[in-house]
Amino acid sequence: MAEQRDEQRIVITGVGLTAPNGNSLPEFRQALLEGRSGVTAYETRYFGPTLAGVCNFDELRYQKRKEVRRGTRAGGIGIFCSHEAINDSCLDWANIDRSRVGIYVGVTEHGNVETENEIYLLKGFDYDTQYWSHHHNPRTVANNPAGEISLNLGITGPHYTLGAACAAGNAGIIQGVQMLRLGDCDLALCGGVSESIHTFGIFASFHSQGALAKHAEPAKASRPFDIDRNGIVVAEGGCMFILERLTDARRRGAKIYGEVAGYAMNSDATDFVLPDPGRQAECIQLALRRAGMTREAISIVNTHATSTSSGDAQECEALRRVWGDNGHHTLFNNTKSFIGHAMGAAGALELAGNLPAFQDGVCHATINVDRLDPQCELPGLVINQPRQTARIDAILNNSFGMLGINSVVIVRRM
Amino acid sequence: MTAADIRVAILDILHDIAPDEDLSGLKEDVPFREQLELDSMDFLDIVMELRKRYRVQIPENEYTELASMGSTVRYLEPRMKDIAK
Numbered sequence: 001m002a003e004q005r006d007e008q009r010i011v012i013t014g015v016g017l018t019a020p021n022g023n024s025l026p027e028f029r030q031a032l033l034e035g036r037s038g039v040t041a042y043e044t045r046y047f048g049p050t051l052a053g054v055c056n057f058d059e060l061r062y063q064k065r066k067e068v069r070r071g072t073r074a075g076g077i078g079i080f081c082s083h084e085a086i087n088d089s090c091l092d093w094a095n096i097d098r099s100r101v102g103i104y105v106g107v108t109e110h111g112n113v114e115t116e117n118e119i120y121l122l123k124g125f126d127y128d129t130q131y132w133s134h135h136h137n138p139r140t141v142a143n144n145p146a147g148e149i150s151l152n153l154g155i156t157g158p159h160y161t162l163g164a165a166c167a168a169g170n171a172g173i174i175q176g177v178q179m180l181r182l183g184d185c186d187l188a189l190c191g192g193v194s195e196s197i198h199t200f201g202i203f204a205s206f207h208s209q210g211a212l213a214k215h216a217e218p219a220k221a222s223r224p225f226d227i228d229r230n231g232i233v234v235a236e237g238g239c240m241f242i243l244e245r246l247t248d249a250r251r252r253g254a255k256i257y258g259e260v261a262g263y264a265m266n267s268d269a270t271d272f273v274l275p276d277p278g279r280q281a282e283c284i285q286l287a288l289r290r291a292g293m294t295r296e297a298i299s300i301v302n303t304h305a306t307s308t309s310s311g312d313a314q315e316c317e318a319l320r321r322v323w324g325d326n327g328h329h330t331l332f333n334n335t336k337s338f339i340g341h342a343m344g345a346a347g348a349l350e351l352a353g354n355l356p357a358f359q360d361g362v363c364h365a366t367i368n369v370d371r372l373d374p375q376c377e378l379p380g381l382v383i384n385q386p387r388q389t390a391r392i393d394a395i396l397n398n399s400f401g402m403l404g405i406n407s408v409v410i411v412r413r414m
Numbered sequence: 415m416t417a418a419d420i421r422v423a424i425l426d427i428l429h430d431i432a433p434d435e436d437l438s439g440l441k442e443d444v445p446f447r448e449q450l451e452l453d454s455m456d457f458l459d460i461v462m463e464l465r466k467r468y469r470v471q472i473p474e475n476e477y478t479e480l481a482s483m484g485s486t487v488r489y490l491e492p493r494m495k496d497i498a499k
Contacts, residue, residue, distance in 0.1 A: 065433040070455070131466055134458045 003292065007247045010177045010188075011414065012257040014091070014242030015352050016084025018077060020053035020235050020339045024084065028349075029356045031338065032364040033386050037219035038339045039233050044200045045120065047207070051218045052197045053235025053340035063152065072114060072139050073195035075148030077238035077345075078105055082149045082189050089242040089254065091187070102185030103146045103159035104175040105240075106168025106192030108343035108401065110161065111140035112199040145193050149240075157185050165401025166304070167265070168192045169239065169347025170409045174263045176243045186248065191348035193238035202343075206232055209273070211308050213340075222341070223368035224305035224312050224334045225376035225383075232306045233340030239348035257355045261394065261412035262291025268404025275311055280318035280406050284396065287408035288322075296328040297394055298410070300363050302350050303334045304398040305376075306341050313375040315398065325379060331389070332381045334366035347399030351409060357392040358413045415468075415494045420487050427463040431456050443484040464490075468497050 015025045020038025022028030031038070042052035059068050059076055062083040068076055082103075086093050118136050125131040138144065146159040158179070164171035169192030176188030196202045206212035213231040215221035222233040249256055264286035268276035288295060301319065305312040323330055335350040336342075342349050357363060369383045397409045415423070425437055428450070435450050446452050460480055464470040470493055472480070479489035 066431070066451075069430075069433065125466070131462070133462065134455060 007245050008181050009246040010180050010243050010260045011246050011249050012241050012260065012355070012411065013244055013249050013254040014085040014089025015239070015257065015355065016081040016086070016088060017237070017239040017349060017352055018055045018057040018080055019237045019342070019349055020055055023055070023057045025088070025352055025356065028353055032335065032353050033362060035365065035367050035384070036338070037222075037367070038235070039218045039221055041218055042197065044197070044203055045116070047200045047203045050203050051213060051215070051221045051233050053233060053237065053342060054197060055236050067152065070135060071148050072144055073198055073236070074107065074110060074145040074193045077193045077195065077236070078145040078149045078240065079152045081191065081193070081238040081240035082153060085189065085240045085242050091242065096187065098154055099156045100186040101155045101157045102176065102179045102188050103149050103155055103157070104172045104179065104188060104190040105146040105149070105161045106164055106170070106172035106344045106348065107145060107161045108165050108168055108194060108196060109163070110142055110144055112201055113195050114139040116199050116201060149189065155189070164407065165403060165405050166341065166343055166346055167399045167401040167405045167407035168344040169349065169351070170263070170397060170399040170407035171265065172348060173241060173243070173260065173351070173409055174265065174407065176241070177260050177263065180243060180245055186244065188243040189240055190243060191238065191240040192344040192346070194236050194343035194345040196343045197234050197236045202234055206234065213307060220368050222307050222337050222339070224303070224307045224337050224366055225316075225373055225381065226369045227371045227373040229307045229309065229312065229373070231308055235340035235342040237339065237342035237345040237349055239345055239352045241348065241352070256414045258358055258395070258411040259414050260409060262287045262293065262410040263408060264290060265405070265407045268406065270404055273402055275314045275400055276404060277314045277318035277321065279404065280315060280398070280400060281321040283406040283408050284318065284322050284398070287396070287410050291410045291412070293394060293410065295323055295330065298330050298396045299389065299392040300354055300357060300395045301330060301332045302354050302395065302397045303332055303366070304400045305334050306336055313373065315400070316376045316378055319378055330380050331363040331387060332378050333363055335364070337367045347397060347407065347409070350399070351395065351397040351411065354395045354397070355411065357395065361389045361392055363387045363389060363392070415497050415499050417487050417491050419499050420490050420494055421483065423468070424483060424486055427460055430463070431459045440483055443482050445481045446483070468494060470494060
């Protein structure tokens with residue numbers, strides 16, 4: 001990848017997002033720089049009071065009420081983010097050949113929300129399945145969020161989701177890059193979405209696992225690297241990027257956020273839930289090799305750390321294996337400390353929140369570190385306050401998930 | 415339920431299924447599909463809502479009776495006459 005011809009070089013030219021603390025990249029970035037959390041008190045069926053990252057975007061900006069009713073929250077999030085990304089890219093959308101647009105959406109899971117809702121409603125009919133909705137299948141097929149984007153925008157190129165646990169946001173981006181390079185599409189709408197806060201099951205399962213965050217102050221609950229961290233704050237959200245070939249972007253004079261310089265995915269093959277720092281480090285090193293970059297060239301590493309006791313320490317171990325004592329001034333930050341864990345959207349949202357650093361030179365912080373866990377000490381960890389630098393040249397974005405799935409994306413300044 | 419009650423019930427269901435539509439000028443014997451943006455899934459919604467709300471079972475080969483407000487009310491009137499409003 002290091003010496004790609006220009007038509008094989010893939011750049012980001014549009015960003016659309018909804019996060020618990022912002023509904024556009026400028027809003028989101030501002031919140032990250034100001035240390036503003038999006039985590040709030042939340043209550044879900046059966047499970048009761050808990051905490052979550054909740055999005056508050058205008059569902060009716062790009063959908064009719066009927067579409068919202070028929071579709072899924074994940075689909076609605078994807079549609080909102082896709083429109084916003086297209087608008088941001090300044091593409092002449094009316095004249096785009098929509099058979100040449102590909103839609104690649106990362107999801108941690110899909111269908112749990114809709115299935116839980118149907119079973120809840122069916123209980124009112126004594127579990128008589130003749131009252132089971134005909135909408136259940138189109139809502140729960142695994143391609144649903146991408147398919148809803150296709151329907152809403154009249155995109156007739158390929159659409160599908162990538163089920164990649166919490167590595168899914170990066171996986172969506174990687175798929176977009178690959179499909180552009182293969183010539184399968186000329187524009188890729190890609191990223192990730194999450195509707196996970198609408199299923200009680202995810203909260204209950206993390207709780208049973210001892211991995212659900214609790215804190216009297218919601219904004220303090222997601223606290224990666226802090227010694228008192230006690231688990232994940234589940235969040236919803238979405239982020240879709242417009243990717244295109246550098247040649248196409250230059251031809252139309254597009255604003256370019258950065259170039260996807262390298263990526264990698266691999267598997268731990270060790271455990272259902274526990275990460276493996278050895279495989280994580282290998283994934284990072286593979287992405288660096290493919291980008292033709294050394295660790296010294298990375299300005300910011302956006303960590304995956306989810307605020308669990310084991311996961312954060314394991315990732316720090318992986319980072320130490322790559323960066324050693326970090327005499328090269330790479331900075332490390334974390335976005336989940338602000339918004340919680342946006343699951344399938346996490347990788348895409350967290351990358352997006354860092355992209356403006358190419359312009360403003362600021363590395364946003366990881367917040368809520370009152371007492372740094374010695375196991376998580378990393379030279380270059382940007383704690384609680386953003387750090388101004390002279391220049392940011394490359395961002396490396398970690399996203400890892402259950403069943404040992406690892407993903408890394410590197411974006412280079414243009 | 416009287417014919418008038420059934421008409422109100424159908425309008426209520428249509429309001430939920432097609433919330434963007436203006437139902438105030440709905441014509442009695444013109445097919446719903448010529449007046450509203452309804453597809454086959456929406457018609458299944460009408461069938462399902464009648465089943466859920468009033469326990470009315472409509473056999474699949476009789477779905478065509480629900481083409482317009484007039485035909486729907488005429489079809490449902492004998493089937494819903496013993497249902498309390």
